[in-house]
Amino acid sequence: MQKPSLPSGTRDFAPQVLKRRQAIMRVLEQVFLSHGFDPIETPALENLKTLQGKYGDEGDQLLFRILNSGDFMGKAPEELRSDSKALSSHISDRGLRYDLTVPLARFVVMNRGQLTFPFKRYQMQPVWRADRPQKGRYREFWQCDIDIVGADSVLCEAELVEMYLESFAKLGLGVQVRINHRGLLDALLPALGSKSAWNEFMISIDKADKIGRDGVSQDLINREMGHAVPVWEWLCEAQDLDSFEAKLEAFEDRKIYEVEDANAQSVEQGKTACEKAIHDLKLLKSLLPDQASVVLDLTLARGLSYYTGAVFEVSADDARLPADFRLGSIGGGGRYDNLTGAFGLADVPGVGVSFGLDRIYDTMEAAGLFAEDSQAIAGVLLCPMDEESFALATQASRDLRAAGIPSEVYTSAAKLKKQLDYANNRGYALVGIIGDQERAEQCIMLKNLQTGQQEKIGMQQLIAQVKGVLGV
RNA sequence: GCGGUUAUAGCUCAGUUGGUUAGAGCAUCAGCUUGUGGCGCUGAGGGUCGCCGGUUCGAGCCCGGUUAAUCGCCCCA
The missing domain is CATH 3.40.50.800 (Anticodon-binding domain)
Known part of the structure; x- marks a missing residue:
């Protein structure tokens, strides 16, 4: 007899759990519809060519690949049979979708004749990542995405952030929405010296809430980036200012992109990026309902490989959660000005955010929000x-x-x-x-x-x- | 890809310095009660102690390997 088992990182949902998950999705869907978003669905399978190269090297490794049918080995070149990495591109042409944003980009390009722009769509479907499962991390999990394609005004960012606030208020979960802007981080480039140093800096500061500020300084030194420590310290100083506006003023006053021995072009680009970011963020803030739960987080550096403007991240901030409860973010997103470029359609801006259904569920459960719902x-x-x-x-x-x-x-x-x-x-x-x-x-x-x-x-x-x- | 922890009944777990036939609670089924539930009582079924090997007179327990789960690192929802 064979013992029944589940692939690692996947779960069955029993009726009680599924009813709650569906209730969450209904709340989200209602918000999405009320803001004029239309639903789409896309296949679980995409051509590997569609997925590859969109998520960076690490993302590519996390793609679930599907073995071709038939005599796939017979068609693979003889000399590659011992090189599994090179071989995989010959024996696998399809993979499971990794997120909902890239399928959206493909969908928009393929259907651009039929769509009305700006295109506002929502999509609630599972995605798959061949990651090592752990707490709050699954290999199959659901994302609920809202994106606005074909509009570049900050009005879009404001609507999405407001939808975050609205949704979590309706779910009864306290959250904090953290916002940052790619331009503020680009403004640091001249001071950091090179694009590769900038990349390492972003990886390092993203860990600030885990390893602490001194931990980041030490990490930078370990990476032989001692020259970046003053930049980090200045960023922390700005971060300590108590308001959204004050942090922006710090950037306005300091002109961090002005570095004496940096090349003029780099400084000019930093200046442009910084000024654009400050303008966007000021406008965004002015459009939001007055909420203490929206903060400007200068250390937020997530997913910068494809975001080009504002970035968002939502984390639970609810007094009912146990003190040691940590689960990473329950939502995130940002602006990507060249969403469809990889599929041959240039100059289509987009901005979107994702709700992580599974983590929202886990968080609500930990906060005891399901304790009283009767199954009567x-x-x-x-x-x-x-x-x-x-x-x-x-x-x-x-x-x-x-x-x-x-x-x-x-x-x-x-x-x-x-x-x-x-x-x-x-x-x-x-x-x-x-x-x-x-x-x-x-x-x-x-x-x-x-x-x-x-x-x-x-x-x-x-x-x-x-x-x-x-x-x- | 790397490290820590764990693995005993359908579920949650006991199991003493290695010593007869491996236990409890919950769940399931039956009876107490031919058509009246939640509570109670009685009883029943259910286990290759993850798997393979070793040490020993003797292994659920000790040792090695392996598989899986889980937590953490990287990265992310």
Whole structure:
């Protein structure tokens, strides 16, 4: 016998869990629709060519590849058979999608003739990453993405951030939305000296909340980037200012991009990027509802390989969470000005954010937000005592459903105890018992499982009686 | 890709310095109660102690390997 098992990092969702996940998705969907977003879905499988090269080297390694059908080895060049990395591109042409943004880009390019721009779409589907699973990290997980394609105004960023706030408020989860801008970080380039130093700097400062500020300084020294430590220290100083506006003013005053021995072109680019960022962020802030939960986080450096403007990250900030609860971000996104460039359609700007359904669920559960939701069914379970009662039970159940009341007939004429146990376990408020007595009188013994009271109700009065008890 | 921890019934876990036939709670099923539940009582079924090997008179327990899960690093939702 084979022991049943699940691939690492995947999960089954039992009814209780799935109902809650679906409830979360319904809340999000309602927000998305109310802001004028339309749904799309794309296939789980994409051509590997579509996916590769979009997520950096590390992302490419995390792609799930699908082995070609048929004699795939026979078609692979002989000399590559010992080199699994080179071989993989010959034996695999498809892979599972890694996120929803790249499929969106492909979709937009392929359907550009039919779409109305700006195109606002939402998409809630699973994605797959061949990552090592751990707490809050799965190999199959759901993203709920909203993107605006073909519009470059900060109005878009403001709407998306507002949708974050709106959604999490409706879910009842306290969050903090952190915002940064690629331009502010680009302004550091002259001081850091080179693009590769800039990249390493970003990797390092992104760890600040984990290893601390001194940890980052030490990390920079370890990376032989001692010259970057003053930049980091200045950034921390700015970060300590208490308002969104004050941090921006610090950038305005300091002109961090002005470095004496840097080349003029680099300084000029830094200046342009910085001024654009300051302008965008000021405007963005002015458009947002006045919320303490939106902060400018100068150390936020996520996913900069493809973002070109504002970047966002959402983390849980809820007093009901255990003090040691840490799960990384539950949402993130940003602006990418050349979304569709890789597919041959230039100059299509886009901005989008993602809701990490699985982490939102895990966080809400840890905060105890599901503790009180009852799984009760405000409906009626019909309990036939014998086969002769099936017809009356079926008819009663049908009538109840037609009146908008959930109802089912128990699956057999089992012992009453067993049927009542089922009703209790499922959380039914009412049961309707039907046996020979009820059949003779064309009525139902309607029993309230909370109070234990029961009375015979004629078929004509059943709906009204049930509605009265359930209060609907 | 790298490191730590764990692995005993469907689930959560006990299991003493290695010593008869491996236990509990929950869950399931049956009975107490021919058509009245939640509680209770009685009973039943359910285990190759992850897998392979070693040490020993004797291994769930000690040792080696292996697989899987889990936590952390990298990266990310």
